[in-house]
């Protein structure tokens with residue numbers, strides 16, 4: 001939902017959104033529905049570069065930035081982001097930040113003016129400046145960078161961090177999107193280089209967003225499409241257990257002639273949204289509101305189960321930059337416990353010899369290989385099932401971790417056959 005502030009000033013809107021993201025753990029992308037491109041850039045860019053901005057600001061602050069009022073922090077970050085990462089001349093960005101401070105935190109006007117005037121002249125750390133830690137160069141928490149180094153190695157980690165710092169294009173699933181209509185409306189669509197059946201909207205995003213709202217197109221990340229496609233073809237029952245908003249189900253239902261498709265999700269509102277999305281597939285699919293841990297289906301009644309589990313989302317930081325500032329290392333154990341419960345329930349639903357697709361848009365082992373390890377399954381090879389040019393790393397568990405890149409979000413996927 002948009003903030004109550006009805007101003008058309010993108011800077012004021014951005015500060016209001018950023019304060020809500022921080023104070024209420026709100027999702028930035030959700031608050032930006034209907035936002036102007038300028039407001040979106042100010043919010044997402046500031047969130048992406050928050051750590052780098054804070055380091056430069058703190059050189060001119062007497063206290064850590066975390067000790068300041070939330071709105072003052074937001075004004076300082078937005079002002080420095082605009083001065084250093086957008087085309088606004090620095091004096092204009094500073095003057096605008098001072099004007100904002102007068103509106104939202106009048107007592108901090110002097111501080112904002114003094115700090116920003118100096119901070120805009122600081123050197124921005126270069127991408128290859130080895131004297132500056134990766135976490136500051138690419139604005140990610142140090143603990144996450146250290147994990148990824150261990151998991152992905154130095155170069156892949158740096159590439160993933162760099163990818164997280166760029167805005168993700170809008171991608172559409174071709175088979176269920178009215179592409180001719182969009183082209184006629186002026187959209188320029190570019191086929192994805194690695195994942196077939198996906199196009200990036202290069203121009204005419206407004207028309208594409210209007211088509212999405214009208215239920216004439218479906219937006220989906222290319223890696224998520226590739227992950228759905230690793231499933232083998234079957235004739236029996238296919239159950240998608242945490243299915244909303246329906247992307248993986250849509251790919252399967254629109255591309256697989258065989259199989260009886262069922263899907264469920266715990267959240268009623270998301271299943272309502274999913275029902276509308278599924279209409280695009282033009283194929284019946286039974287949809288239930290159900291907790292995956294207590295599915296109404298009989299044990300051993302499915303040949304294929306998809307569990308695209310709720311997760312930390314560390315593969316989606318370019319779309320959801322605030323996740324990196326909110327997530328704590330300790331959260332992973334809690335997420336892992338939920339995922340283990342859901343994976344065990346998924347296992348119950350499978351007939352012996354049946355196949356489980358377990359995936360998350362997280363790169364973290366606690367949410368992936370450690371979840372599937374105790375299950376009575378053997379891993380199926382993924383080499384021939386993932387697109388040729390997609391980069392991924394094989395895990396000792398037999399799964400694949402797909403790092404975030406300019407071409408798609410990060411995911412971890414396991415394809416597992418239940419032992420007979």
Ligand SMILES: C[S@@+](CC[C@H](N)C(=O)[O-])C[C@H]1O[C@@H](n2cnc3c(N)ncnc32)[C@H](O)[C@@H]1O
Nearest residue numbers: 242243244245246247248265266291292308310
């Ligand atoms: C990663 S999303 C699934 C995305 C979906 N597969 C797609 O491709 O569009 C995870 C989903 O799990 C659902 N969820 C969370 N806990 C659940 C539970 N205990 N049982 C069923 N669904 C659950 C959430 O509502 C959310 O829709």
